[in-house]
Amino acid sequence: MSMRVALPHLGTLYLPAGAYLRALGVEVIVPPFSSRRTLDLGVTNCPEMVCAPCKILFGNYVEAMEAGVDHLIMFGGPDTCRLGYSVAAQVEKLQEMGYDLVAHPFSLRNVAGDILRLTRGLADLSPTALLAALRFFRDVLVLTDQVEQEALILRPREAERGLASRLRRGALAQIAALPDRGTLDARRVEILAPLLNASRRRDRPVFHVGLVGDPYTISEPFFNLNLEAKLGYLGAEVNRWFWLSDSLRIDPLRFLPGNPAAKARERTVAPYLGRDVGGFAQSSLVQAVAFARQGYDGLIHVAPFNCTPEIVAASVMPQLSRDHGIPVLTLTFDEHSGDAGLNTRLEAFVDLLERRAMRRQGQASGLPAHYPSLSLPLGRRKGAGR
Amino acid sequence: MTRVGIPRALTFFEYEALWRTFFTVLGAEVVVSPPPTDATLAALTGHATADLCFPVKVFCGHLLALRDEADLVFVPALRRMEQNASHCAKLAGLPDLARVILGADVPLLSVDVDLAEGWQGLARAVLTAAGPFTRHPVRISEASDAAWQVYQETLARLAGRRRAEPIKNDALRVAVLGHPYNLADPYLNHRLVERLERLGVQVLTAADASADKMQAGVKRLTGEPYWAYADHLVGAAGYFLDHDRADGLILVVAFGCAPDSGMVEVVTKAARAAERPVLTLVLDEHAGEAGTITRIEAFVDMLERRRGRGRR
Numbered sequence: 115m116s117m118r119v120a121l122p123h124l125g126t127l128y129l130p131a132g133a134y135l136r137a138l139g140v141e142v143i144v145p146p147f148s149s150r151r152t153l154d155l156g157v158t159n160c161p162e163m164v165c166a167p168c169k170i171l172f173g174n175y176v177e178a179m180e181a182g183v184d185h186l187i188m189f190g191g192p193d194t195c196r197l198g199y200s201v202a203a204q205v206e207k208l209q210e211m212g213y214d215l216v217a218h219p220f221s222l223r224n225v226a227g228d229i230l231r232l233t234r235g236l237a238d239l240s241p242t243a244l245l246a247a248l249r250f251f252r253d254v255l256v257l258t259d260q261v262e263q264e265a266l267i268l269r270p271r272e273a274e275r276g277l278a279s280r281l282r283r284g285a286l287a288q289i290a291a292l293p294d295r296g297t298l299d300a301r302r303v304e305i306l307a308p309l310l311n312a313s314r315r316r317d318r319p320v321f322h323v324g325l326v327g328d329p330y331t332i333s334e335p336f337f338n339l340n341l342e343a344k345l346g347y348l349g350a351e352v353n354r355w356f357w358l359s360d361s362l363r364i365d366p367l368r369f370l371p372g373n374p375a376a377k378a379r380e381r382t383v384a385p386y387l388g389r390d391v392g393g394f395a396q397s398s399l400v401q402a403v404a405f406a407r408q409g410y411d412g413l414i415h416v417a418p419f420n421c422t423p424e425i426v427a428a429s430v431m432p433q434l435s436r437d438h439g440i441p442v443l444t445l446t447f448d449e450h451s452g453d454a455g456l457n458t459r460l461e462a463f464v465d466l467l468e469r470r471a472m473r474r475q476g477q478a479s480g481l482p483a484h485y486p487s488l489s490l491p492l493g494r495r496k497g498a499g500r
Numbered sequence: 501m502t503r504v505g506i507p508r509a510l511t512f513f514e515y516e517a518l519w520r521t522f523f524t525v526l527g528a529e530v531v532v533s534p535p536p537t538d539a540t541l542a543a544l545t546g547h548a549t550a551d552l553c554f555p556v557k558v559f560c561g562h563l564l565a566l567r568d569e570a571d572l573v574f575v576p577a578l579r580r581m582e583q584n585a586s587h588c589a590k591l592a593g594l595p596d597l598a599r600v601i602l603g604a605d606v607p608l609l610s611v612d613v614d615l616a617e618g619w620q621g622l623a624r625a626v627l628t629a630a631g632p633f634t635r636h637p638v639r640i641s642e643a644s645d646a647a648w649q650v651y652q653e654t655l656a657r658l659a660g661r662r663r664a665e666p667i668k669n670d671a672l673r674v675a676v677l678g679h680p681y682n683l684a685d686p687y688l689n690h691r692l693v694e695r696l697e698r699l700g701v702q703v704l705t706a707a708d709a710s711a712d713k714m715q716a717g718v719k720r721l722t723g724e725p726y727w728a729y730a731d732h733l734v735g736a737a738g739y740f741l742d743h744d745r746a747d748g749l750i751l752v753v754a755f756g757c758a759p760d761s762g763m764v765e766v767v768t769k770a771a772r773a774a775e776r777p778v779l780t781l782v783l784d785e786h787a788g789e790a791g792t793i794t795r796i797e798a799f800v801d802m803l804e805r806r807r808g809r810g811r812r
Contacts, residue, residue, distance in 0.1 A: 163753075163761035199726045199762040389577055389612055391593035392586065420551065420756035426593040429549040429600055446551065 116141060119236065121187035121220075122174035123148050125333030127358065129258045129289050131187075134229075134251035137294075138237040138244075140185075145178035148336040152177060157449055159207055160200075165418040166448045167330045168200050170337060175204065179213040187218045187232065195393045195423060225361050250295045252362055257302060259359040261285040264309040266353065269346030270321075271314040279343060281308045321350045321467045324405030326398045327416040328424050329356040331447055338416060338447060339456050345414070348464040353410075355401035356394070385437070386430040393423025399434070406438035411467045413440055419448035441466055502632065504528045504609065505570025507562035508535060510555060510591065511578055513684035517654040519574065522647035526633040526640075531570045533562040536687045540565060541785055547601050553754040554784045555681055555688060556590045560601045567606055572632060573598065574609045578728070580616040585725040588758050658707050671702040672803050675740040677767070678752030679729045679760075680706070688783055689752055690792045696750075699800050704746055706736040713739045721770055727759035737767040741774040748777040748803045750796075755784040777802060 120143045121131055128144050135142045146152070148170050155176045156169030171189055178186060186208075190201040198221065205217045218235055220228050229251075233244065265282035272278045288305050292298045323345055331338050332354050342352045383399045390396045402413055415431055417424030428444050435442040443463045445456070504523045506512060512519075512532075523530050540561035548560045566573050575598040578587045590597065595610030602608070609632060613625045630640040674696060682688055683705060696703050706714065714731035717738025718724075725731065733751070740746040749771055753760040764780055771778045779799040781792060 161761060161765040163756070163764070165761075196758040196761050199759070202722070203762060203765060387593060387596050388610075389579075389593060389596070391589040391596075393589060395589065395593075420758070422758040423589040423593075425549060425551045426589050426597065428551065429597050433600055 117185050117236070118143055118183045119185040119187065120145050120178035120181065120183040122171045122178070122189060123334065123336075124189070124330060125335070126258050126262065126286060127333070129286065130251050130255035130358075132290070133254040133292065134247055135236070137247035137250045138233065138239060140236055143178060143181050143183050145174050145181055145183075148174060148334065152336075153449055159211070161203075163420075164196055164200055165421055166337065167328075167334075167418050168197055168204075169449060170334070171197075172204055172207070175208060176211070176213075179208060179211075179215065184214065185216045185218065185236065187220050190219045190221050195421075225358070246295070250298070252359075253295055253298050254289060254292065255362065256359045257298065257305065258286070258289055259357050260306060261289070261309065263353075263357075264306065266342060266346065267351055268309055268312055268314070269343065270349045270351050271316070273313045273315050275347065277312060278309070278346065281312060285309060318349055319468065319471065321411040321464065321471070322409070323350040323352050323467075324355060324402065324410045324413045325352055325416065326355045326402040326405070326413055327427065327444075328398075328418060328421055329394055331416040331418055332356055337418075339451055339453055341414070341416065341445075341456070341460075344457065344460055345464070348460060350412075350464055350467070352414075353405070355398050355405070386434050387427065391423050391426050393421070395423035395427040398424075399427055399430070402431075402434060402442075403438070406434070406440045410440065411471065412463065413442045414463070415442055415444040417444070417446050419446045421446075441470070501527065501529045502572060503531050503570045505531045505533065505566035505573040507559055507566060507573070507575070508533045509559035509562045509685065510594075510681045511576065512681075514680050515651070518647045518651040521650040522629065522643050523574070523633075525643040525646045526630055528572075528633060531566065533565040533569070536561060536685070544601075548597075551756070552597075553590065553756050555679075555685075555754050556594075556597070557785060558685070558688065559594070560597065563598055563601050567602060570606075572607050572609045573602065574611075574629075577610060577612045579612065579614040581613075581728050582725070583616050585728050585730060587728040591728075659710065661707070671700060672747050672800065672807070673702045673704055673745065674748050674750055674800070674803070675704040675708075675736065675746040676750045676752060677706060677733050677736050679754075679757075680732060682752045682754060682783060688754075689781070690789045692750070692752065692781070692792070692796070695793065695796055696800070699797065701800055704740060706732045709736045709739040717742070721766055727763065729759060730763065733760070733763045734766055737770060741770055741776055746776065747807065748779065748799065750799070751778060751780045753780060753782055755782050777806070 118141045119135055121128065123145065132142045132144060152173030153166075153170055155173035156171070159176070160169045160172050175186055175188065188201050188204065190198040201217070201219050205215070208215060218232050220232060229248075233239075239247070261282060265278045268281070269278035285305050285308070288301070292301070325332050325342070333356070335342070345352050379400045382403045383396055387396050387399050402415070405413060413435075415428060417428065431442050431444060441463070443459065445459070506519060520530050536558055541557060543564050544557060544561050547564070548557055552560070563573060563575075575595045577592055577595050579592045580586050586592070595608055598608055598610070609629065611625050611629045614621045626640060626644050630643065634640060676683060676693060676696070683693070686694070693703050693705075709717070711731070714735030717735035718730050720742070721734050721738045722730070725734075737749060740749065749767065751760075751764055751767060753764055768778050768780070777799070779795065781795065
């Protein structure tokens with residue numbers, strides 16, 4: 115029996131996940147990218163009070179089933195996130211709609227453990243073949259995130275508007291066509307080169323903005339109304355707190371007795387969120403503090419409307435902003451979000467960053483500055499203060 | 501004597517006896533914030549995030565009311581009261597919210613309770629709660645034993661009242677279900693129970709179903725509980741529907757409540773299968789009383805008409 119597997123959209127996750135599943139010998143169907151129709155399918159069939167990500171994911175499931183899938187990977191966050199409770203209801207609803215499916219719930223909090231559990235449910239491979247598939251997954255994931263990161267760096271500096279987005283699309287299409295790890299190794303440079311070598315303008319200031327909050331909202335451009343691109347066009351170099359490839363990186367400090375890595379993380383956020391309240395609220399705040407310490411110009415905190423863990427994070431954000439002297443803009447998204455309101459707020463936010471930078475420069479040199487210089491060296495995302 | 505302030509909101513309604521006894525035995529004076537008014541909420545303007553749910557906003561209002569009345573404000577962080585069944589993030593992160601509301605100058609007594617960690621979790625919570633008063637193990641164990649006993653007595657008294665009240669045969673029976681704090685605070689729910697009783701309805705609540713009956717209800721409808729109040733909502737609904745004890749259900753939920761977003765759906769589905777009408781009352785700080793009254797009256801009228809048609 116051949117099985118046809120699909121997973122919902124979470125930004126570019128379809129690339130590494132698709133590569134992995136294909137390497138397992140499973141037929142993968144990529145459902146249509148999230149669209150107005152996807153959302154409408156979710157809004158029509160989900161309870162009113164579940165969050166918008168639940169609704170879009172459900173739309174992804176329906177569109178995957180329409181494409182003839184029989185195994186469905188379904189996202190569910192454990193703990194205090196309503197997504198985890200929704201999975202059972204979503205399966206039931208799909209069955210009511212007449213679809214026959216095997217569901218594979220996948221919680222985003224324990225990525226490594228879930229990948230293994232999922233693999234056992236889908237394929238029976240020798241350890242060597244499994245290891246090869248996992249390596250391919252890791253390499254594609256790292257390369258995909260690299261492409262995303264380079265596009266984020268290029269966008270505020272691109273010589274013609276839309277260049278970064280075009281090059282990013284081209285690179286992602288090439289990644290989608292990679293058959294195996296050998297080809298990936300051979301073509302890595304070729305895939306990244308256009309983004310790295312694109313000509314850059316240096317006549318306007320670039321601000322460094324950290325994106326914190328709910329990972330779904332950060333990763334899914336349909337839901338966040340292309341937030342990253344909008345910020346890029348306004349002259350902000352965006353970095354996300356959540357890169358899936360980071361979660362595969364193993365921190366050796368974790369294995370020392372007493373787990374000093376975790377202790378240090380807890381200490382950073384203790385003044386704001388002293389306990390894990392579920393979802394990704396605490397880890398996102400750890401990175402928010404890190405961004406502030408690294409000298410980022412501003413933070414944008416995003417969350418779906420009514421997201422329980424992120425409301426707690428949003429409540430402590432003003433304190434974090436005051437303590438670290440970093441402007442924070444909290445944006446909530448739902449199925450009614452509109453472009454114009456978002457544009458206005460982002461423009462105002464970047465204006466504010468610009469004014470702050472000018473004031474700082476004026477004080478430093480004693481002369482009014484025409485524009486602030488780049489606050490971080492080109493190509494550096496983390497580390498490196500002023 | 502140290503004055504310990506306890507906000508009259510959220511889990512206070514379930515654990516009042518426990519906390520009060522514990523702190524009193526330890527030699528503290530317990531100050532409970534006064535029942536809320538519109539002024540309680542109005543004082544919050546500029547302090548709380550707009551997206552917080554209504555009950556948590558009211559809690560924050562109580563915090564402000566305690567600011568000058570207490571030396572120490574008790575704010576528990578309840579995470580899991582049993583394996584795998586979590587409270588929502590706001591209840592788990594309550595001390596962090598409280599610190600934002602109260603600022604740095606009012607000391608908090610915050611206690612993390614996670615019973616999924618077993619007895620160590622409980623012991624740590626008790627030690628933290630007693631911390632500001634004594635470190636003496638005998639005094640702490642005296643206080644916790646006394647508190648536990650009073651708490652058990654309160655539960656037994658509730659159960660006794662359940663058996664004592666006969667079921668009236670002719671009255672409409674409506675089960676009012678929701679998180680205990682939504683039902684216990686008349687300010688939140690516009691005196692819902694009182695209004696129903698004035699309409700001649702016999703009101704059933706989770707207190708009319710025993711703990712094991714509610715757990716059985718949860719098992720039947722959703723399997724394992726996921727949220728802490730699954731028994732009060734899904735469990736009690738399962739019991740009342742299964743035993744044909746209620747003519748209709750009223751679900752009292754706060755706007756935007758994460759646990760209830762899914763559980764209300766489960767209950768509504770089960771009620772539809774059992775052919776019992778459901779009214780979902782969504783609470784928020786904008787609700788006018790009049791709208792609530794109209795909806796309750798319409799619901800009761802509808803139940804009466806259904807019964808008139810012989811479809812009890």
